[in-house]
Amino acid sequence: MTEQLKRATISDVAEHAGVSRAAVSKVLRNAYGVSPAMRTKVEDSMALLNYRPLASARGMRGSSYTLGVFLVDLSNTFFSVLVEGVRDVAEELGYQVLIGQARQGLDAQQKLIEAMVDRRMDGLLLIAPFGPNEELEKLGRTIPVVVLGRHGPAMHFDTVASDDIAGSALIVDHLVALGHQRISMLANTQPSSEPGMPQTVRLEGYDIAMRKHGLDEWIDHVPGRWGYESGLEAGRSLAKRPSGKRPTALHGGADVAALGAFTSLFDSGIDIPKDISLVGYDNVPAASLPPIGLTTVDQSGVQMGRQAAELLLSRIEGRQESQHILVPPRLIIRKTTCPPASADASSTDPSRRSFPVE
Structure with missing residues (x-):
């Protein structure tokens, strides 16, 4: 039986003709500014490779x-x-x-x-x-x-x-290495999550990582949405908890929500990171601003x-x-995480911090 030949793509034509894919695209759509020499070169390559745009995608x-x-x-x-x-x-x-x-x-x-x-x-x-x-x-x-x-x-x-299971593990591992146990997560609970949604997978990653460290009793999902206003509300709800019931660290779920929580916790007189360490997820541009310096997960x-x-x-x-x-995600350590006030020296040994610092 004869092996079926691979259908030539626009990338194949560009490589054969020694031009960019943009040049091939311009020839295909008869765009302005294509020189006769360029058109000839591209069309010759199309003919030699038997390239033709898929009918369902282009013709029909x-x-x-x-x-x-x-x-x-x-x-x-x-x-x-x-x-x-x-x-x-x-x-x-x-x-x-x-x-x-x-x-x-x-x-x-x-x-x-x-x-x-x-x-x-x-x-x-x-x-x-x-x-x-x-x-x-x-x-x-x-x-x-x-x-x-x-x-x-x-x-x-x-x-x-993003590999959200791995991303949440990076956050929990980092906080545990600093000596934290009471680690909460701001969960995106509205609307209800379908399988495969980032809020579902990221929350699952948090639960798995907490259990891996034997911290089942401290698993705490703070309900809300991954938006700035909901982050504000989550921060207010945490600030209202008695100090002994308050987490020493928060997985913010997403930077936009973490920044909201940062604001309301600060307004409530709670020091970030001395009272509560805070980690975001996304590495949005605002996270790196010097007054904030949000520790976060970068997902490129x-x-x-x-x-x-x-x-x-x-x-x-x-x-x-x-x-x-x-x-693959990458943890970016900035200013919003540190050992909890109650951590002993053994749990805050700097040698345990095996993460890249920005």
Whole structure:
């Protein structure tokens, strides 16, 4: 039996012709500014490689050379970091990125996604969408889809996410090495979490890490949402607890919520980190500001965005098998964590701090 040849992609044509993928994209869409020599070189490579755009992606749907990016929460600045990576790759290949923001709720989300499909975008990149996997699978059967922030598996769409189990473990391990036991986590409990959502996996990682250290009795989920206002409210609720019942450290879930908690704890006269150590997740730009210096988990947002865009473009070119990428997280230690006031010398030995310090 003759082995089936691999279908040539736009990347193959670019490599063969010795040009960028953006140049190939311009030739394909007959864009302004392509020299006759460049066009000839690219078209010759297409002919030699037997390259042809997938009919379902280019001919039947037509090509708008636009990618739709869906998100819900514009206040979370980590999403803008993801979009930066998406835009970098898209612009290299001559695509435009159109961003749509929906209000909270499944109905609003569904209406916006349907509007993007109706406008004949070539593919959709969804940032932490809500709802059951079945709806995403249904969408992925009609248009190329990549989901950012949500974990696989899936059959008809790709995913790119931080390894949230490992990220929460980095936080708990760091705090335990400093001598903390009463470690709480700000949980994103609204809306209800679907399997694979970052709030579900990150919380699971916290529970696993706490149990690994024998700290089952101190597992404490502080309910709320991963937003600044909810972070403020979580900080107020912790400040109202009697000092003996208050955690000595808090896994903030996400930077945007951790920064809210930072503000309300500070306003309540609680010292960060002497009274409560605080760790975020995302490494948004504000986390590194000197007055804050938030210890956090970096999940390489720009790189995640780039990888998601590359997956989406390869789907547009015809790839059908699903791919699921987990990005290794990295702990960034700054000023908001230190040993608890009650820790003994053995538990705060600096030699136990085996993490990179920024």
